[in-house]
Amino acid sequence: MQRPKRQVVRHVLAYGAAAAVLGLVGLAPPVAADDGYPSKPVTLIVPGPPGGITDQLGRWSPAR
Numbered sequence: 001m002q003r004p005k006r007q008v009v010r011h012v013l014a015y016g017a018a019a020a021v022l023g024l025v026g027l028a029p030p031v032a033a034d035d036g037y038p039s040k041p042v043t044l045i046v047p048g049p050p051g052g053i054t055d056q057l058g059r060w061s062p063a064r
Helices: 005-027 053-060
Strands: none
16 A cells, blocks of 8 residues: 655655754754863762672762
8 A cells, every 4th residue: 555645745854854953953062061060079879788789880880
């Protein structure tokens, strides 16, 4: 079963417009980037027992 021509044209235009918008958004400079964030130390709360895998990952990840 083939689609009607109007429906095909509508889909092509919609996908083309979406691609154009996404392309333009990708070219925009990162306006909200702030080098001073965070200005205070961040507290990481890890659920789980000491020495468990979540504790080890919680201790390893902030060091990076």
